[in-house]
Amino acid sequence: MRITFNLLALLISITAFSQNYKFGKVSKEELQEVINPIDSSATASYLYKNRKTHFQYLPQNGFNVVTEVHERVKIYNQEGYEYATKQIALYKSRNNEEEVSGLKAYTYNLIDGKIIEDKMSKDAVFKTETSKYWDQLKFTLPNIKNGCIVEYRYKIFSPFITNIDEYVFQEDIPIKKLEAVFEAPEYFVYKKNVKGYLPVTPKTERLNDKFVYHGVSNNTGEAGTSSVKKERYTQEVTHLTNKTSYDLLNIPALKEEPYVSNIDNYRSGVKYELSYTHYPNSSVDYYSTTWEDVVKTIYESSSFGDELDKSGYYEKDIDALIGSISDPVKRAYLIFDFVKSRMKWNNYHSFYTNQGVKSAYKDHVGNVAEINLMLTSMLRYAGLRAYPVLVSTRSHGIPIFPTREGYNYVVSCIRFPEGDMLLDATNKYAVPNVLPTKALNWQGRMISEHGGSTLIDLYPKEKSKNTIFMMAKLKEDGSIEGACRTMKTTHKALEFRENYIGVNLDDYLERLENKYDGMEISDYAVKNDLDLSQPVRESYKFVKENQADIIGDKIYFSPMFFLRDTQNPFKLENREYPVDFAYPSVTSCKIIVSIPEGYKIESIPEAGAFMMPDDLGLFKYNILPQGNKVQLAVETHISESVITPVYYAALKTYFSQLVDKQGEQIVLSRI
Structure with a gap:
């Protein structure tokens, strides 16, 4: 098995090196590819991702930063069509702004064995202002189909030498080959900040370089006169350039799960921060090097x-x-x-x-x-x-x-x-x-x-509470009707107010009914929505169909009905970044279910409780039959805002147990 895996990796590597990455040199083999060979679930892949950032000296403005981008993307299916649209963020200040030039973009399709090119028109390029400091250039390539390839290149000219855009080495889709270069004259010393979990080993060099400097000199006139004659001159200035290169193959996609504050925090990449400048015959000017x-x-x-x-x-x-x-x-x-x-x-x-x-x-x-x-x-x-x-x-x-x-x-x-x-x-x-x-x-x-x-x-210590009390009447046809009251505190209350206050009530109720998959809601009321010193209280009546399975003379149902969790949100085998719940919380559910006349309780789930290591999470489930009613009390605790990857396996098991327990059914049989 080990030999087979190594052979496969070698073949993939050889294939990558044999491809032509020059702009426009798309091959039939690339267009014929149906899936990514190392990630069959990928909707698209970067076949090639190239970026070079370097400095250019301009006589009028001094040094500018130039970033050259060339990307080739394979789109496997309709879910990958989003990668036919590219967005470029451009920074601006009161007097300067970044600009894009040399934009070229093509779509390639294989039709009847021939490669057909579609050039992007200028009408597909839009520039909009997103804030006082940022513009966005956006373009979409034409004739996108399953199996097509899109390719584009452009340059960004920037007068902001302190603001070097982050090099991104890992995307949401796989990258087959990545090349990146950063070059800076010796006058600019940058600190390199690497992040993410991808092993990256750059190659560094010091190269001889030069630029042409245009200046003006003041020459005094003839002896005994005070006249000054200005003369223009040109001088070739030699200097050293520090070059850092990256060459990576078969980079896996960064898979995102729920409960992550910002996936970009954990995306592999490198950020260059200007540490200081030192021009010839000048003192050192320090920039941000410490907090x-x-x-x-x-x-x-x-x-x-x-x-x-x-x-x-x-x-x-x-x-x-x-x-x-x-x-x-x-x-x-x-x-x-x-x-x-x-x-x-x-x-x-x-x-x-x-x-x-x-x-x-x-x-x-x-x-x-x-x-x-x-x-x-x-x-x-x-x-x-x-x-x-x-x-x-x-x-x-x-x-x-x-x-x-x-x-x-x-x-x-x-x-x-x-x-x-x-x-x-x-x-x-x-x-x-x-x-x-x-x-x-x-x-x-x-x-x-x-x-x-x-x-x-910044994370709170107090648990935010969501307390739910529900009374439900189960009918013979499997539908339920009843009433529900909730009470929310701290962050749960804040989020409710943000979503509720100022929103059209009909629109809000429509979203709530859709959240619970077509439930009918009536008599909706909210108290303390504007009294911030009190918990928010919400109440409503409901009717919901298909909440029980009827098989012969028996009825099967979960007593949590539509309030239960049906899926474990954590599906990755391993997770290298933390699980971020934003704040600690406890959800308490008290549910009373009235069973239909003519039925008796044949079996109910057992009471139970389980917890995560170090008190990170706690789940309690208590159920009690009372005549023709069932009383259920469920508590779910998350005790920390952030749970580190060390506990991911335990957290995944905890939620798996939680989903299973909430799904356990009561069985009723006809008397």
């Missing part, structure tokens, strides 16, 4: 630290609000609610202000920084130990390495003797120590008055 450097740069910015010191614009309002209140916790609550009610978030994420806190306060609208730096400043004015906390949202990734790009959000923290209180005033339905789920991303970096920083855990 202390990063925090200092952010804190000393006029769009961050200076904004914390401003208070004149709100002092009268805060004095009137808390003048008679001495209790520090009450002061915190009043100020927090005041900012939430006064300010509206404009949907921009940033730890830097845009228009400034004073203007935002006047206009009643601001970005994340303007609202939460304003909140922090007010809390300090009220005599509280309040500090801004830099956060990376879940979609932004985990800031593993020191970089100014690592964070994109800021919240506020008050240090009380009893413990810390985390606040985010951008969310109208948030309460103290209940941050929006998007901000629950490992650790934040709390910045002190002098620009120092400490890490602070």
